[in-house]
Amino acid sequence: MTDLARSSASTDRLPQAHLAEILSVVRARLGLDLTGYRPGTVERRIRTAMIASGAPSSAAYVERLRTDRHLARDLLARVTVKVSRFYRDAPAVERVREALAARAAATPGPLAVWSAGCGRGEEPYTLAMLLDDAGAPAGPDVVATDVAPDALAAAEAATYPADALPELPRPFRDRYLTPVLGAGRAAYRVHPAIRARVRTLRHDLSAARAPPDPGRFDLVACRNTLIYFQPALQRRALELLLDALAPGGLLWLGPAEWPALARDRLEVLDRRARLFRAVGGGADA
Numbered sequence: 001m002t003d004l005a006r007s008s009a010s011t012d013r014l015p016q017a018h019l020a021e022i023l024s025v026v027r028a029r030l031g032l033d034l035t036g037y038r039p040g041t042v043e044r045r046i047r048t049a050m051i052a053s054g055a056p057s058s059a060a061y062v063e064r065l066r067t068d069r070h071l072a073r074d075l076l077a078r079v080t081v082k083v084s085r086f087y088r089d090a091p092a093v094e095r096v097r098e099a100l101a102a103r104a105a106a107t108p109g110p111l112a113v114w115s116a117g118c119g120r121g122e123e124p125y126t127l128a129m130l131l132d133d134a135g136a137p138a139g140p141d142v143v144a145t146d147v148a149p150d151a152l153a154a155a156e157a158a159t160y161p162a163d164a165l166p167e168l169p170r171p172f173r174d175r176y177l178t179p180v181l182g183a184g185r186a187a188y189r190v191h192p193a194i195r196a197r198v199r200t201l202r203h204d205l206s207a208a209r210a211p212p213d214p215g216r217f218d219l220v221a222c223r224n225t226l227i228y229f230q231p232a233l234q235r236r237a238l239e240l241l242l243d244a245l246a247p248g249g250l251l252w253l254g255p256a257e258w259p260a261l262a263r264d265r266l267e268v269l270d271r272r273a274r275l276f277r278a279v280g281g282g283a284d285a
């Protein structure tokens, strides 16, 4: 057992100099500044990446990280948590489904939706299904953004294991997914018409100065992403999300997230579903 694997069972902290060096390599080589993230999660994930690399010590890992591009990419993939599933938190999705249907009925053309921190695509494809189900004319109307290249690559591949689907209603599964043979286990491919509604884009909520399309989105979903940020970064990211909303546009957060500092710009549509509406006009929801 390496020293690292041995110390991972304890509460040992990484030497701060090594941690700082790792964060600086991630910033310089991969363009992501992790200093605004919650340090506990970042440190745990770095430690997991170190152990997986087989490096005998954190000093050895840092040394390798400076020159090994694959190792740096592996670290970024591990530090960005991509747990998700289709129709995640079904009761909240149902509330969004109603609100989107109301907005679609009041809007002549396609709706514009942004899934920020889209993970492997389960969320933007769910939203594309809701738009199709609501009869909203096809766009591409869902912009799916993430900072992690492996998340965007998976979203573009649009093929998922069965364990991504437990909450997806059966009629949606039958209508919008096609079973395919994965690597020896059941997998499901997103139907081309739903795939075509989603456009993927790299966008970093911690560094970007603007959303992809300011002031244009009918719905911005940013779920289970802000929780990884410290309060200052949460506030900055929230400003971006708000700047993305069209008048009366909807903001949808994760169950542990709340837009505390945006009282004057948002009204609560559904507290439990974490669904909010930009004040200043829009369709009934």
Ligand SMILES: C[S@@+](CC[C@H](N)C(=O)[O-])C[C@H]1O[C@@H](n2cnc3c(N)ncnc32)[C@H](O)[C@@H]1O
Pocket: 080, 081, 082, 083, 084, 085, 088, 116, 117, 118, 119, 120, 123, 145, 146, 147, 148, 151, 203, 204, 205, 206, 207, 222, 223, 224, 225, 228, 254
């Ligand atoms: C737990 S997943 C959430 C997926 C989906 N929104 C959901 O709720 O099921 C968090 C996502 O946020 C992404 N992420 C982390 N930091 C980010 C940043 N600075 N900008 C954009 N996306 C980020 C991660 O790569 C990951 O895909």
